[in-house]
Amino acid sequence: MNSSDVLATHLQELRRGTVVMAALAxxxxxxxxxxxxxxxxxxxxxxxxxxxxxxxxxxxxxGLLVSEWNTEESRPRKFYRTSPEGRSILDDLLAEWRELHQSIEKLR
Known part of the structure; x- marks a missing residue:
């Protein structure tokens, strides 16, 4: 496996963990x-x-998201939004993300 493949694998793992935060945001x-x-x-x-x-x-x-169907348009769509608990979890995840970033920076 070459270095670009290794990097791609690690980037995919990193992004997978951040998609939850991105979606909640x-x-x-x-x-x-x-x-x-x-x-x-x-x-x-x-x-x-x-x-x-x-x-x-x-x-x-x-319980981090709530959803409801919008049937007013020709094609029904399920809309999602972050619940109050989801917003709280997002805040906690972002705080942890910042702390991890600071810790990694200290190690460099």
Whole structure:
């Protein structure tokens, strides 16, 4: 395995862990799945739908997201938004992220 493959693998692992934070942050405003995929992509998080939709269901089951169907348009869409508990968890995750970053910087 060459160094670019090794880097790609580690970057994928790093991003996988940050997608939860990114989704919770974006979903402060109600958004449907495909629009969330586009927003994440524009922000530098290339996420596949086969990864995102199970994540959304898991976060909803954990109480971090709430959802509701919008049937006013010709095509019904399920909109997700971050719950109050999800916002609290996001704040905690971001604080931990900052502490980890500071710790790593101290090691360099």
């Amino acid at each position: 974006i979903l402060g405003t109600p958004t449907y799945g495909y629009a969330l995929l586009e927003s994440l992509d524009r922000a530098g998080f290339a996420v596949d739908g086969n990864t995102l939709y199970p994540l959304l269901r898991r976060l909803e089951k954990q």
